[in-house]
Amino acid sequence: MVKSTIKLFYTGAVVFVLLIFFIDREILPESVRLLGKGTAEYNDQTIYGITSTYARLTQKADLTRLIYTLMHVPNFHWILIEDSVEKTPLVRRLLQKSGLKYTHLNKKNKKNSHHKSGVKDLLTRNAALAWVRNNVTQGVVYFMDDDNTYDLKLFEEMRTTKVASVWPVGLVGGLVVEGPVRCKNGKVLTWRVTWETNRTIPIDMAGFAINTALLRQHPDVKFVDAFDLESIFLGDLGLTRDKMEAKGNNCREVNVWHTQTAKANLYQEKVAQQLGDEYNPIIET
Amino acid sequence: MVKSTIKLFYTGAVVFVLLIFFIDREILPESVRLLGKGTAEYNDQTIYGITSTYARLTQKADLTRLIYTLMHVPNFHWILIEDSVEKTPLVRRLLQKSGLKYTHLNKKNKKNSHHKSGVKDLLTRNAALAWVRNNVTQGVVYFMDDDNTYDLKLFEEMRTTKVASVWPVGLVGGLVVEGPVRCKNGKVLTWRVTWETNRTIPIDMAGFAINTALLRQHPDVKFVDAFDLESIFLGDLGLTRDKMEAKGNNCREVNVWHTQTAKANLYQEKVAQQLGDEYNPIIET
Numbered sequence: 001m002v003k004s005t006i007k008l009f010y011t012g013a014v015v016f017v018l019l020i021f022f023i024d025r026e027i028l029p030e031s032v033r034l035l036g037k038g039t040a041e042y043n044d045q046t047i048y049g050i051t052s053t054y055a056r057l058t059q060k061a062d063l064t065r066l067i068y069t070l071m072h073v074p075n076f077h078w079i080l081i082e083d084s085v086e087k088t089p090l091v092r093r094l095l096q097k098s099g100l101k102y103t104h105l106n107k108k109n110k111k112n113s114h115h116k117s118g119v120k121d122l123l124t125r126n127a128a129l130a131w132v133r134n135n136v137t138q139g140v141v142y143f144m145d146d147d148n149t150y151d152l153k154l155f156e157e158m159r160t161t162k163v164a165s166v167w168p169v170g171l172v173g174g175l176v177v178e179g180p181v182r183c184k185n186g187k188v189l190t191w192r193v194t195w196e197t198n199r200t201i202p203i204d205m206a207g208f209a210i211n212t213a214l215l216r217q218h219p220d221v222k223f224v225d226a227f228d229l230e231s232i233f234l235g236d237l238g239l240t241r242d243k244m245e246a247k248g249n250n251c252r253e254v255n256v257w258h259t260q261t262a263k264a265n266l267y268q269e270k271v272a273q274q275l276g277d278e279y280n281p282i283i284e285t
Numbered sequence: 286m287v288k289s290t291i292k293l294f295y296t297g298a299v300v301f302v303l304l305i306f307f308i309d310r311e312i313l314p315e316s317v318r319l320l321g322k323g324t325a326e327y328n329d330q331t332i333y334g335i336t337s338t339y340a341r342l343t344q345k346a347d348l349t350r351l352i353y354t355l356m357h358v359p360n361f362h363w364i365l366i367e368d369s370v371e372k373t374p375l376v377r378r379l380l381q382k383s384g385l386k387y388t389h390l391n392k393k394n395k396k397n398s399h400h401k402s403g404v405k406d407l408l409t410r411n412a413a414l415a416w417v418r419n420n421v422t423q424g425v426v427y428f429m430d431d432d433n434t435y436d437l438k439l440f441e442e443m444r445t446t447k448v449a450s451v452w453p454v455g456l457v458g459g460l461v462v463e464g465p466v467r468c469k470n471g472k473v474l475t476w477r478v479t480w481e482t483n484r485t486i487p488i489d490m491a492g493f494a495i496n497t498a499l500l501r502q503h504p505d506v507k508f509v510d511a512f513d514l515e516s517i518f519l520g521d522l523g524l525t526r527d528k529m530e531a532k533g534n535n536c537r538e539v540n541v542w543h544t545q546t547a548k549a550n551l552y553q554e555k556v557a558q559q560l561g562d563e564y565n566p567i568i569e570t
Contacts, residue, residue, distance in 0.1 A: 055458060056424070061434035061542035068354045069439070149346035170570045171342060174553030181566050192564050193555040254570050257346035262545040266457030276435040279477050281466050285455045285539050 002121045008277040038234040043159045044073045046139040048212070050128040052109075052121035053091065053146045057264040060090060060285060062147045067098045073155045077139070078130060081105040090284060105131060114205040119194065119225050126222040133215055146260045154255035158209040166238050167248035168192075169207040172258035181244035191241070199228050200235035201244060206256050208244070220260045327445045331360045331424040333497070335413040336404035338376065338431045339368040342463055342549040345375060345570060347432045352383045358440045362424070364416060366390040366409045367430075375569060391414060393565035404510050411507040418500055427494040432546045439540035441496040442532040449524050450534035453477075454492040457543035464492045476526070484516035491541045493519065493529070 049070070053059060063080075070076055078100050082091055087106045091220070095102050105154040108121075125143065132141055140161045158165055166188065170181045178200070182190035193202040201208075208230070214237055215221070216239055221236040223229050248255060273280055302523050334355070338344060355361055363385050367376055372391045392412040394405075402432075410428065417426055425446045427540055429435070443450055451473065452465045464487070467475035478487040486493075491514070499522055500506070506521040517561050531542060558565055 007481045029374070057461065058544055059300045061455065063546075064436055064542075065350055065354065065434045068357060069350065071357065072353055105343065149350045151349055170346065171549040171551075174551055175523045175557055176342065176549075176551060176554055176570050177568055181568065182563065190563050192557055192560075194556045212473075252566070252568060254568055257343070257570075259343055259350075260547040262452065264456040264461075266456075266459055266461060269461055271479045272460055272477060275477075278475050280538070283453065283462055283466065283539055284538060285461050285542075 002192050016017055017118065024184055042162055044075060045159050045161070045211075046077055046136075047073065047142045047209075048079055048132055048136060048139050048141045050075050050079045050081070050125060050132075050141060051126075051144045052081050052083055052124040054109075055088065055090075057266070057285070058111050058261045060094070061144070062261055063091070063094050066144075066146055066150075067094065067100065067216040069150055069152070070100055071076075071098065072152055075159070076101065076155065078102040078127045079105065081107060081128045083107070083109045083121065083124050103131065103135075117150075119223075119227070119229055120227070122223055124224060129215065131223055132212060133219060135210050139210055139212045140209050141215065143205045145206065145258070147259060148206055149257040149259045151255035153253070157249075157255070159163045161209045161211050161247075162245060163214055163243065164208060164237070165212045165245040165247045166201070166203055166208045167246070167249075168251055168254050169258070170202045170257035177254055179203050180248070180251040183248075183251035186246050186250075187242055188244060188251065190198065197226055197232035199245055201231050202237060202240055203230055203234075204228050204258065206258055210234075210237065214238075295298055326350060330422075330444050330446070330496075331385055332358065332440055332444055332494075333362050333417055334425045334429045335364045335366070335397070335410060335417075335422060336429045336431050337366055337368055337409040339394075340375075340570070342429070342551070343546045345379065347546055348376070348379050349386065351429075351431055351435075352379065352385065354435055354437070355385055356383065357437055358445070360509055361386065361440065363387040364390065364413045366392060366413050368392070368394045368406065368409050373506065376553050386423075388416060388420075389499075390411055395504055404508075404512070405512055407508055407514070408493060414500065415508055417497060418452060418504060421497045425449055425494050425499055426500065428490045430491065432544070433491055434542040434544045436540035438538070439533075442534075442540070446494045446496050446532075447530060448494060448542070449495045450523070450530040450532045450542055451486070451493045451518065453536055453539050454489045455539040455542035457489045457491065460537060464488050465529075465531055465533070465536040468533075468536035471531050471535075472527055473529060473531050473536065481513055484513050485520035486516050486524060488515055488519075489543065490515050491543055495519075495522065499523075529553045 069080060080102060081096060082088060084106050085108050095104055104128060107124050127145060140158055142158055166180055168177050168181055171175055172178045176262045178193055180188040181192040190201050218237050223233050226232055326497060346527045365380060367373060369391050372389060372395050380389055390412060394450060395406045420510050425443055427443055451460050451465055453466055455462055463478055465473040466477040476487050503522050508518050512519055
């Protein structure tokens with residue numbers, strides 16, 4: 001009776017191990033196995049959100065709103081980098097008040113060749129990457145615009161990123177949904193894109209996350225001054241389309257939208273300013 | 286010993302009552318005293334936020350983001366009214382998932398005479414007011430756009446509204462800040478406005494809150510089809526500029542911004558839709 005129970009136990013254990021081995025081969029990309037990690041290790045990883053921000057009329061509002069979303073995300077570390085020559089008191093106060101775990105950086109972006117106004121946030125993003133490489137041993141990196149909209153589910157899904165993950169993004173690239181839209185067993189079958197469809201990995205900045213281990217394996221890879229900077233960055237990290245871990249409930253859900261805050265139109269501000277000091281006290285906005 | 290203690294107690298009580306009486310006369314407007322309430326009663330009032338919403342590309346994103354702000358507000362009841370002939374599954378799901386205390390209503394707005402596209406949200410706001418009059422015995426009413434930005438401090442300040450309160454609003458009326466900007470002892474000294482400066486109470490919809498008791502005192506007052514609908518509404522409720530309780534740290538802080546989400550530009554959507562079914566699965570956005 002005891003012997004047969006022990007035999008049953010060992011048989012079960014062997015079947016279990018073989019099962020895990022084959023499931024692993026089936027659904028995980030090669031690069032995951034190369035990193036040699038088990039799934040359980042990824043369930044409580046810290047997410048490092050990298051956000052570039054710059055002074056403008058709607059900045060305080062946009063950051064305030066984003067902070068209220070981030071306050072709901074457990075194990076989150078916000079790397080907020082100001083596109084400025086100095087850190088500003090406005091941003092410093094917002095961060096201190098937020099109660100978030102954060103790192104406050106600054107770096108002045110430069111205009112560059114590929115865009116009328118420069119490829120957005122090139123130097124700030126690379127400075128934040130350098131900070132991550134120098135300070136983080138384990139986690140997931142995600143690039144976040146300060147006026148995008150994030151569903152909390154997105155963070156819980158990206159948290160299990162083993163190497164690099166990808167998901168659909170709403171309202172970007174002239175489309176309602178862009179990126180992976182049909183996925184199976186964690187692999188992307190169909191990419192919905194209309195711009196430069198032959199890119200290595202055709203995805204917007206809001207549509208992927210990477211494990212910091214990958215950044216450390218490729219210590220020199222950073223964003224370059226090109227329109228398809230996301231795809232080049234991911235390619236330089238050794239990624240291909242079928243190495244990307246598909247999230248978003250197998251790409252059936254949009255959990256991030258590339259919303260943009262309309263520029264404030266202050267057509268009456270000059271008139272108000274001429275009313276005199278009494279009407280124009282210093283109020284931080 | 287016992288007698289002198291009792292005497293001291295009575296003297297203290299009389300001084301206290303007189304003190305409260307004079308403080309009350311000093312800082313509270315007449316209308317507050319007419320309602321006959323003490324300050325303490327207002328500290329934990331429920332805030333009834335009334336929000337009109339309509340189907341559009343950025344609706345789910347805007348509501349998602351607003352929900353994450355509202356989740357941080359204690360004693361809050363959201364009256365979300367859809368501008369539609371029927372309630373939509375998208376909004377219903379968002380509300381259910383939110384965990385907020387809410388009432389889900391719907392009412393189709395009509396175009397009206399005073400604006401190319403109609404005075405915004407006229408019928409939905411009045412339908413929500415009717416719901417409040419029928420269902421709420423005590424609380425504060427605040428009208429909230431679904432794409433505005435709210436600092437949590439705003440709710441804590443408006444919660445103590447005795448009759449009607451007012452505060453500065455950011456990025457509205459063509460101005461960085463509009464509404465009261467210099468206040469003292471809870472009274473407004475200076476109104477910063479450039480449009481129709483002679484309005485009874487020159488304030489945007491996002492800049493005031495009213496106690497439900499006032500709504501019940503004036504059971505027939507509702508929004509009318511006019512450009513200055515806020516001011517007419519407040520005037521019809523018997524309010525004047527000096528009856529408004531000034532909030533916003535005596536009008537020195539902006540805690541609400543009239544942000545607007547840019548319309549999504551889907552210039553590539555037609556191209557994507559021609560790619561066929563595989564590229565166009567049904568994904569709620």
